[in-house]
Amino acid sequence: MIEFDDKSTNTKVDDLRRSEEEKLIQALAPQYGFDYINLHGYTINPEALILLPEKKSREGKLVIFDHTHNLISVAARNPNDPITIQILESIQNDRQNINLYMCSTDSLEHAWKRYKDLVSTSASKKGVFDINTDDIAKIMQGIKTKEDAVKKIKNIGTINNVRRITETIETMFAGAISLSASDIHIEPEEHTIRMRYRLDGVLHDIHDIDRYVYERLMSRLKLLSGMTLNKRLEAQDGRFTFKIGEREIEVRSSVIPGASGESIVMRLLDPSVASFSIDKIDLNPIIKKVIEEELKKPNGLFITTGPTGSGKTTALYTFLKETHKEGVKIITIENPVEYKVEGIVQTQTGDDYTFASGLRAILRQDPDIIMVGEIRDHEVAETAIHAAQTGHLVFSTLHTNSAVGGFPRLIDLGIDPRILGSSINIIIGQRLVRRLCNHCKQTYEADSKDLDFIKTILSEHPAKPNIPETLVLYKAVGCDQCGQSGYSGRVGIFEAIKMDEAVEEVVIRDPREHIILEAARPQGIPNMIEDGIQKVAEGITSVEELERVIELPRRKKSINNPQNETEAGDDLFLAHLVK
Numbered sequence: 149m150i151e152f153d154d155k156s157t158n159t160k161v162d163d164l165r166r167s168e169e170e171k172l173i174q175a176l177a178p179q180y181g182f183d184y185i186n187l188h189g190y191t192i193n194p195e196a197l198i199l200l201p202e203k204k205s206r207e208g209k210l211v212i213f214d215h216t217h218n219l220i221s222v223a224a225r226n227p228n229d230p231i232t233i234q235i236l237e238s239i240q241n242d243r244q245n246i247n248l249y250m251c252s253t254d255s256l257e258h259a260w261k262r263y264k265d266l267v268s269t270s271a272s273k274k275g276v277f278d279i280n281t282d283d284i285a286k287i288m289q290g291i292k293t294k295e296d297a298v299k300k301i302k303n304i305g306t307i308n309n310v311r312r313i314t315e316t317i318e319t320m321f322a323g324a325i326s327l328s329a330s331d332i333h334i335e336p337e338e339h340t341i342r343m344r345y346r347l348d349g350v351l352h353d354i355h356d357i358d359r360y361v362y363e364r365l366m367s368r369l370k371l372l373s374g375m376t377l378n379k380r381l382e383a384q385d386g387r388f389t390f391k392i393g394e395r396e397i398e399v400r401s402s403v404i405p406g407a408s409g410e411s412i413v414m415r416l417l418d419p420s421v422a423s424f425s426i427d428k429i430d431l432n433p434i435i436k437k438v439i440e441e442e443l444k445k446p447n448g449l450f451i452t453t454g455p456t457g458s459g460k461t462t463a464l465y466t467f468l469k470e471t472h473k474e475g476v477k478i479i480t481i482e483n484p485v486e487y488k489v490e491g492i493v494q495t496q497t498g499d500d501y502t503f504a505s506g507l508r509a510i511l512r513q514d515p516d517i518i519m520v521g522e523i524r525d526h527e528v529a530e531t532a533i534h535a536a537q538t539g540h541l542v543f544s545t546l547h548t549n550s551a552v553g554g555f556p557r558l559i560d561l562g563i564d565p566r567i568l569g570s571s572i573n574i575i576i577g578q579r580l581v582r583r584l585c586n587h588c589k590q591t592y593e594a595d596s597k598d599l600d601f602i603k604t605i606l607s608e609h610p611a612k613p614n615i616p617e618t619l620v621l622y623k624a625v626g627c628d629q630c631g632q633s634g635y636s637g638r639v640g641i642f643e644a645i646k647m648d649e650a651v652e653e654v655v656i657r658d659p660r661e662h663i664i665l666e667a668a669r670p671q672g673i674p675n676m677i678e679d680g681i682q683k684v685a686e687g688i689t690s691v692e693e694l695e696r697v698i699e700l701p702r703r704k705k706s707i708n709n710p711q712n713e714t715e716a717g718d719d720l721f722l723a724h725l726v727k
């Protein structure tokens with residue numbers, strides 16, 4: 149005897165009914181004079197969905213499933229239903245051209261489900277708008293140079309379908325990862341929408357995308373980042389991660405509104421890129437020795453400074469990693485956790501876990517060494533200093549232009565200058581300059597003006613590097629290996645000021661930058677300009693590149709009277725106020 153399975157039979161009946169209805173609509177559509185569509189095979193465009201509230205969409209048994217700037221695509225169960233007509237008219241009032249299709253109830257249900265993605269901030273987690281990382285890995289294999297990336301993006305078909313958007317996203321990320329871009333920018337302007345990569349600190353145009361692609365790209369990227377789609381006049385921040393093989397790429401995105409539409413900047417954080425070895429960051433021997441001594445100290449503040457993109461965080465990780473050994477407990481509080489370092493407890497700030505409250509919580513965990521991502525307010529500064537004074541080695545960064553700027557910055561944040569002497573160990577300043585490409589860099593003999601300039605700078609250099617009478621320098625040329633830029637990779641230029649009695653005294657008495665610099669001069673540590681010029685003399689980078697990143701004193705010298713020694717000296721101090 150066959151047992152009657154109620155549930156399974158009901159499912160079968162449902163399935164049958166669904167497929168019957170699908171067939172019915174498919175047959176009816178041409179008779180009504182409409183095209184038939186099955187939305188199951190279609191990615192519902194969230195930008196289109198938000199044009200009509202879910203309630204109305206359900207009432208009218210219709211859905212807006214796609215739109216370009218003046219054409220919207222609507223699927224309806226019955227275009228002759230009075231409520232459907234009424235809602236269609238209200239849409240038409242917005243001067244939109246409508247492409248009307250007929251679809252089954254099942255198709256509508258499928259599309260309606262997507263409404264929840266509009267309010268949910270976790271669409272990407274559900275895999276709704278996931279990117280295919282296997283595809284990205286495949287595309288990456290064909291991208292070795294910027295030109296490859298440009299060509300691949302240009303070659304994506306111009307047919308306006310869903311696959312085109314997916315391919316654009318995949319190729320965009322594949323190119324960025326292959327070329328080790330730090331950021332992807334998409335910027336709508338009046339007549340064009342630019343996609344650019346930041347490579348070695350410099351923005352490069354990759355492709356102009358059209359508005360159709362841009363609008364869909366933005367929705368996908370906003371959903372992936374967990375942003376709200378229908379907020380278009382507010383700045384939003386978000387993030388998502390994906391894995392390429394063993395590498396986990398984290399993307400931090402930021403959207404801001406603009407006159408021609410929203411711009412998005414996506415920072416790519418790739419933990420595998422950083423190798424963190426103090427020997428790999430080209431510290432000059434003087435600074436290297438100073439830093440190594442500082443890293444042995446059991447307590448105090450160890451600070452790196454620099455504007456965004458100066459490499460201060462990477463340097464901080466490198467130094468932090470040097471302190472990592474058995475028996476030492478290291479805890480970090482960061483925003484974001486940019487690189488994962490083995491053996492270190494890394495925490496990330498959140499809504500209730502701020503730098504200040506997190507730092508206090510960390511102190512209760514009995515660490516030996518603490519890393520605070522950034523000191524940016526009074527509370528964090530004070531807690532960090534308190535930690536440094538109570539037996540912890542504390543690493544952090546300050547957003548200032550130079551090492552010396554760190555002292556007045558902390559005073560500005562409300563720290564009593566009298567306690568800086570007993571809490572700060574060292575403040576390091578740095579910038580990143582591009583390395584000349586070894587495949588194409590070209591020698592030239594420095595003219596007397598260049599030679600004089602370099603000699604003047606290096607004569608102040610504490611290590612007094614030897615300069616030959618005919619100085620051979622290198623300039624950027626450009627080849628296939630470096631994407632015609634003449635540069636490949638970057639190198640840090642550094643400076644540092646240690647806390648000593650002289651510095652402590654002026655920080656209390658007169659914490660102006662040039663006074664502190666003067667007091668620190670006997671420490672014999674080269675400044676960024678001297679370190680940079682030395683790297684020019686060694687053929688690591690070019691004068692032009694150095695000048696792009698920091699302000700060199702020679703321009704000012706030509707204005708001032710070159711015979712005036714003190715003025716030239718002041719220029720060196722002035723030049724410290726780096727771009």
Ligand SMILES: [Zn+2]
Pocket residue numbers: 585586587588589625626627628629630631632634635
């Ligand atoms: Zn080259």
